[in-house]
Amino acid sequence: MRLSAYFVPTMKETPAEAQIVSHRLMLRAGMIRQMSAGIYAWLPLGHRVLRKVESIVREEQDRAGCQEMLMPTVQSADLWRESGRYDAYGPEMLRISDRHEREMLYGPTNEEMITSIFREECRSYRDLPKLLYHIQWKFRDEVRPRFGLMRGREFLMKDAYSFDMNFEGARKSYNRFFVAYLKTFARMGLKAIPMKAASGPIGGDMSHEFLVLADTGESAVFCHRGLLALEPPGDDVDYGGDLQPIVDTWTSLYAATDEEHDPAQEAALGGDLVKARGIEVGHIFYFGTKYSKPMRAVVAGPDGQDIPVEMGSYGIGVSRLVAAIIEASHDDAGIIWPESVAPFRVGLVNLKADDAGCAQACETFYANLGRAGVDVLYDDRDARAGIKFADMDLMGLPWQLVVGPRGLKNGLVEIKNRATGERQEVTMESAMSHLMG
RNA sequence: CGGGGAGUGGCGCAGCCUGGUAGCGCAGCUGCUUUGGGAGCAGCGGGUCGCAGGUUCGAAUCCUGUCUCCCCGACCA
Numbered sequence: 001m002r003l004s005a006y007f008v009p010t011m012k013e014t015p016a017e018a019q020i021v022s023h024r025l026m027l028r029a030g031m032i033r034q035m036s037a038g039i040y041a042w043l044p045l046g047h048r049v050l051r052k053v054e055s056i057v058r059e060e061q062d063r064a065g066c067q068e069m070l071m072p073t074v075q076s077a078d079l080w081r082e083s084g085r086y087d088a089y090g091p092e093m094l095r096i097s098d099r100h101e102r103e104m105l106y107g108p109t110n111e112e113m114i115t116s117i118f119r120e121e122c123r124s125y126r127d128l129p130k131l132l133y134h135i136q137w138k139f140r141d142e143v144r145p146r147f148g149l150m151r152g153r154e155f156l157m158k159d160a161y162s163f164d165m166n167f168e169g170a171r172k173s174y175n176r177f178f179v180a181y182l183k184t185f186a187r188m189g190l191k192a193i194p195m196k197a198a199s200g201p202i203g204g205d206m207s208h209e210f211l212v213l214a215d216t217g218e219s220a221v222f223c224h225r226g227l228l229a230l231e232p233p234g235d236d237v238d239y240g241g242d243l244q245p246i247v248d249t250w251t252s253l254y255a256a257t258d259e260e261h262d263p264a265q266e267a268a269l270g271g272d273l274v275k276a277r278g279i280e281v282g283h284i285f286y287f288g289t290k291y292s293k294p295m296r297a298v299v300a301g302p303d304g305q306d307i308p309v310e311m312g313s314y315g316i317g318v319s320r321l322v323a324a325i326i327e328a329s330h331d332d333a334g335i336i337w338p339e340s341v342a343p344f345r346v347g348l349v350n351l352k353a354d355d356a357g358c359a360q361a362c363e364t365f366y367a368n369l370g371r372a373g374v375d376v377l378y379d380d381r382d383a384r385a386g387i388k389f390a391d392m393d394l395m396g397l398p399w400q401l402v403v404g405p406r407g408l409k410n411g412l413v414e415i416k417n418r419a420t421g422e423r424q425e426v427t428m429e430s431a432m433s434h435l436m437g
Numbered sequence: 438c439g440g441g442g443a444g445u446g447g448c449g450c451a452g453c454c455u456g457g458u459a460g461c462g463c464a465g466c467u468g469c470u471u472u473g474g475g476a477g478c479a480g481c482g483g484g485u486c487g488c489a490g491g492u493u494c495g496a497a498u499c500c501u502g503u504c505u506c507c508c509c510g511a512c513c514a
Contacts, residue, residue: 009447011447011464012448012463012464012475013449013463014449015449016443016448016450016507017507019507019508034506036505037505037506037507091438092513108514109514138514140513142512142513143438143512143513144508144509144512146508151514280513280514281514282514283514315514316514317514318514319514320514351472351473352472352473383475384472384475384476385472385473385474385475386472386475386476387474387475388475389475390474390475391475393474402473
């Protein structure tokens with residue numbers, strides 16, 4: 001992509017309304033624009049990141065054996081009356097009526113809908129287990145939206161639902177998501193720690209929040225130092241096998257958010273206690289027959305008797321993750337994208353756009369890197385060097401390839417690593433092979 | 438939902454108290470000079486001062502209402 005033609009309205013100054021760093025940087029880097037309180041438009045650069053994050057989430061859900069589908073954003077109020085949540089949900093639910101005055105709502109979540117779909121089609125224990133997910137926009141009419149995408153009203157969420165015949169099956173499903181989440185966040189360069197979460201009236205130990213550690217996180221977290229050193233599962237995980245040992249490893253050490261924190265643990269942990277801050281990016285929980293019973297989602301067991309299915313629900317805040325990644329990875333100059341979610345891998349900076357030699361070298365790089373499958377954002381603008389460097393640092397592409405007349409005289413170009421700030425002058429051939437890796 | 442604050446050009450702000458026909462920096466456009474970390478000079482364009490009423494000869498400024506946005510708290514992926 002040529003920057004001269006790309007729609008990325010970057011800003012030198014920070015809009016007054018943006019308080020936290022991810023909000024500020026997303027506005028300044030031209031990724032998003034606010035349309036209403038808590039509602040944002042994704043501009044091309046931001047959209048690329050959102051799609052990358054979404055893809056990683058999707059891949060890991062698929063690997064875990066979960067099947068993607070897509071449910072509507074607008075739902076019928078009647079469905080929610082079946083579970084009793086239409087009245088219970090309160091003003092956070094955006095209620096709307098259609099032209100026939102039918103009561104509708106913009107979905108804040110999809111338990112009722114997926115349960116309804118499931119019960120129509122699945123009648124036998126032989127249909128189980130089923131793991132289903134979708135990635136869809138949700139709306140929760142927060143009293144007070146804030147922190148940019150971190151607490152918006154409209155947000156993109158991956159929500160998955162599991163259906164099993166009994167508790168043991170439900171635990172296996174739960175473990176699949178537990179492991180998939182560890183992998184998902186690790187792929188985005190994040191340290192995400194599972195923390196025991198309140199499981200409400202259901203009880204039990206099967207409810208975990210996944211918190212990304214970032215200094216600016218909104219909740220205080222307390223955990224054992226050992227958790228930070230744990231290696232997340234790799235691609236060799238066998239989802240068909242027993243995942244309990246992995247889950248046990250990650251849940252055996254103390255970890256809690258401030259709400260669940262037991263101060264007595266601090267003394268017990270001593271020097272192993274880590275106090276940090278975190279951002280919740282995922283939540284998994286088992287809720288048994290909470291919806292299947294009232295909504296009569298039952299299957300016939302081996303003995304012919306109907307039994308309500310055991311369910312669980314598993315969310316990841318996809319749009320929030322984009323902000324969380326920035327909170328966890330930035331510096332004074334701007335964003336520092338992990339390679340896996342970067343909108344482009346390489347920023348090609350032509351320091352002197354009207355110099356024939358520079359232009360030619362850049363065009364060659366641009367074409368060759370493109371052919372090699374490397375995403376390149378080519379700053380071909382007729383602008384000053386300082387502006388180009390500042391914009392590149394702000395947008396945070398992992399690699400900058402700087403081409404200027406000074407180096408070019410000696411056949412050299414400069415490669416800068418955005419994360420470390422390290423620069424090296426290399427030959428053009430070496431630059432190519434370096435950036436293709 | 439309780440408490441606080443703000444709406445003036447694309448962005449950041451001043452002007453409001455003490456009414457007199459709107460200003461500064463950045464950004465934009467044109468020209469010249471510059472050119473490896475957000476250039477300099479000269480010129481140009483762009484604002485129904487959130488909206489609606491009211492007071493007044495005259496309202497960005499005073500009064501009333503209303504909408505929107507932000508911050509703190511309670512609530513939440």
